Amino acid sequence: MEPLLEVKQLHIQFQAHGGTVKAVRGIDFTIGKGETLAIVGESGCGKSVSSLAIMGLIDHPGKITNGSIIFKGKDLTRLTSKEMRKVQGIDISMVFQDPMTALNPTLTIESQLIEGLIHQKKMSKRVAKKEAIKVLEWVGISNPHERLKQYPHQLSGGMRQRIVIAMALICEPDLLIADEPTTALDVTIQAQILDLFESIQKRTGISIVIITHDLGVVAKMADRIAVMYAGRIVEMGSKRQVFYHSEHPYTRALLNSVVRLDQTSHSLKPIEGSPPDLFSPPKGCAFVDRCPFAMEVCGRVQPQKSRLREGHQIECWLQDTRAVAVRKEMLASQ
Numbered sequence: 001m002e003p004l005l006e007v008k009q010l011h012i013q014f015q016a017h018g019g020t021v022k023a024v025r026g027i028d029f030t031i032g033k034g035e036t037l038a039i040v041g042e043s044g045c046g047k048s049v050s051s052l053a054i055m056g057l058i059d060h061p062g063k064i065t066n067g068s069i070i071f072k073g074k075d076l077t078r079l080t081s082k083e084m085r086k087v088q089g090i091d092i093s094m095v096f097q098d099p100m101t102a103l104n105p106t107l108t109i110e111s112q113l114i115e116g117l118i119h120q121k122k123m124s125k126r127v128a129k130k131e132a133i134k135v136l137e138w139v140g141i142s143n144p145h146e147r148l149k150q151y152p153h154q155l156s157g158g159m160r161q162r163i164v165i166a167m168a169l170i171c172e173p174d175l176l177i178a179d180e181p182t183t184a185l186d187v188t189i190q191a192q193i194l195d196l197f198e199s200i201q202k203r204t205g206i207s208i209v210i211i212t213h214d215l216g217v218v219a220k221m222a223d224r225i226a227v228m229y230a231g232r233i234v235e236m237g238s239k240r241q242v243f244y245h246s247e248h249p250y251t252r253a254l255l256n257s258v259v260r261l262d263q264t265s266h267s268l269k270p271i272e273g274s275p276p277d278l279f280s281p282p283k284g285c286a287f288v289d290r291c292p293f294a295m296e297v298c299g300r301v302q303p304q305k306s307r308l309r310e311g312h313q314i315e316c317w318l319q320d321t322r323a324v325a326v327r328k329e330m331l332a333s334q
């Protein structure tokens, strides 16, 4: 089946004082129709930047320096800004962490919801309003007629995030990108919003990219997982493969650093050290300074992708046949 979105060898840089930050350094991934891909990693790993690139939102001082983003057969990196505006919000839309940044405090919910329908889909105001009410019902907002007349500050945080999701869905996009969509919300509301994404996906068959550092969100939502570290995807596979059969020391450390219900806080293992400076990324594996299994070659040469099994790949020198003893040691470790 042809993927809905195919990202190939994407490189993104930012000009900053003192040099160039290589934020994304050659990533590849695909998303199928109706699928949820979770992109996980620590802050600064390039996950948000990658999603902004899909939305066509990388602006000066940022730049896509290489690669392609093929969406329904078209390379989005080659579109003009005018062409890209026809994709934004219509074919691909985005939900950010803080609903207030997505909402205009001076406009009613109605004007914000129907704007896209009137301008991009050329609907009459009356038809657009009907659509708005339908979408508000989908996202679980009661009294939609009343809500339409209100302003963002009159609503609770959870309600505002539902409105933002309604805005993202109203033009019936094929792909929804959600960047930490529940981080700003309290735990009960978080769970409701995640349930909402699931029910929307069931109803519409939309594909979802969810960007998060929260493995609980990943466990609930993802079909497939891409683990990012220092601008690269170091592991990718199905949720099962990554959670239960990971062979990448970084992914394993990430999974080990999470509180499990059956563990006391004594068994928490924070990952020591910090990610490398992306002004001058290391020549070899970026995890080398924090990896308990690092070998001489790791710091010198970038590990290439190796396939562990169908659909599951990692970038790590432990897959080299010469590293068989160290690999055994890693697999035996917790």
Ligand code: SF4
Pocket (backbone or CB within 6 Å): 248, 249, 250, 285, 286, 287, 288, 289, 291, 292, 293, 294, 295, 298, 303, 315, 316, 317, 318
């Ligand atoms: Fe560790 Fe080397 Fe694998 Fe990097 S390539 S994760 S340093 S073993």
Ligand code: MG
Pocket (backbone or CB within 6 Å): 043, 047, 048, 179
């Ligand atoms: Mg982020």
